[in-house]
Amino acid sequence: MATDLAKYGPWALITGGSEGVGAAAARQLAADGFKLVLVARKPEPLEALKAELEAGGTEVRIKSVDLSADDALAQVRQVTDDIEVGLMFYNAGANSVRGDFVDLDRSITQQVIAVNVLGQADFSRHYGKLMCDRGRGGIVLTGSTGGYSGSATIVTYAASKAFSRIFSEGLWLECGAKGVDVVHLCIGFTATPAMERLGLPIEFAETPEEVARQGLENLTNGPVWVVSTKGTIDGARSANTFDNRADVVRKHTVPPRESTGVS
Numbered sequence: 331m332a333t334d335l336a337k338y339g340p341w342a343l344i345t346g347g348s349e350g351v352g353a354a355a356a357r358q359l360a361a362d363g364f365k366l367v368l369v370a371r372k373p374e375p376l377e378a379l380k381a382e383l384e385a386g387g388t389e390v391r392i393k394s395v396d397l398s399a400d401d402a403l404a405q406v407r408q409v410t411d412d413i414e415v416g417l418m419f420y421n422a423g424a425n426s427v428r429g430d431f432v433d434l435d436r437s438i439t440q441q442v443i444a445v446n447v448l449g450q451a452d453f454s455r456h457y458g459k460l461m462c463d464r465g466r467g468g469i470v471l472t473g474s475t476g477g478y479s480g481s482a483t484i485v486t487y488a489a490s491k492a493f494s495r496i497f498s499e500g501l502w503l504e505c506g507a508k509g510v511d512v513v514h515l516c517i518g519f520t521a522t523p524a525m526e527r528l529g530l531p532i533e534f535a536e537t538p539e540e541v542a543r544q545g546l547e548n549l550t551n552g553p554v555w556v557v558s559t560k561g562t563i564d565g566a567r568s569a570n571t572f573d574n575r576a577d578v579v580r581k582h583t584v585p586p587r588e589s590t591g592v593s
């Protein structure tokens with residue numbers, strides 16, 4: 331199903347748009363006629379995807395920005411202030427450093443909060459306000475089944491995804507009244523390059539293409555869309571209970587460090 335260009339176009343902004351779910355969303359939106367602004371840190375993958383999409387006739391802007399920087403939004407605005415962003419897909423936000431919270435450097439905690447909490451809030455305020463003033467648009471905020479329970483070694487990450495889900499729900503109600511769709515896209519284990527780099531067994535994971543497709547196809551099915559395949563809903567459901575939180579937290583501390591070798 332094509333994403334509605336008249337409702338969510340002409341430009342789509344994708345943070346974390348150089349690989350994985352973000353790149354898959356970019357390709358799908360390009361096929362539907364959207365112009366794209368792609369944001370990530372490393373310039374080379376951004377340039378490669380830009381070249382690929384432009385070869386197919388899509389207009390693409392790229393911006394190399396670290397979303398944890400204080401001025402991340404200001405930097406991205408340099409390439410969006412003169413265009414109409416009708417769709418924002420805030421994708422970046424995976425946890426790349428694991429460890430017991432009390433042992434991790436404060437800067438790692440701050441970075442996760444900057445990208446997943448402050449970043450989602452800042453970008454939603456700025457682009458959401460413009461969309462609400464126009465009376466149309468869409469916002470996808472990427473979450474995780476990890477946001478349904480606490481989890482050892484990713485304490486701050488799990489909490490940040492819980493923030494994203496609850497934040498999305500309230501935003502959905504406010505923005506929906508102004509013609510703007512908001513959906514928290516709850517993702518389970520997905521075969522992205524970031525997970526591959528962590529050495530996780532991605533052969534069991536959902537594809538980024540399927541996750542991006544579900545996010546875009548369910549823009550009007552907010553406030554929360556849990557990826558419906560590969561057991562993701564079951565994972566979220568079993569973590570989303572008032573009973574036996576101790577057991578839930580122990581069970582959902584996956585993958586355990588000892589089984590992955592990731593420290």
Ligand SMILES: NC(=O)c1ccc[n+]([C@@H]2O[C@H](COP(=O)([O-])OP(=O)(O)OC[C@H]3O[C@@H](n4cnc5c(N)ncnc54)[C@H](OP(=O)(O)O)[C@@H]3O)[C@@H](O)[C@H]2O)c1
Nearest residue numbers: 346348349350370371372397422423424474519520522524
């Ligand atoms: N993959 C999974 O199994 C899984 C499971 C649950 C939830 N999720 C969620 O799905 C989203 C995508 O995850 P992912 O696995 O693809 O990894 P990711 O690292 O969150 O996303 C990869 C994309 O984001 C960019 N990026 C990462 N950190 C950035 C930063 N600080 N500033 C700017 N761009 C940044 C990457 O490019 P650069 O590295 O060049 O910056 C790349 O384009 C995340 O929100 C994650 O929490 C993923």
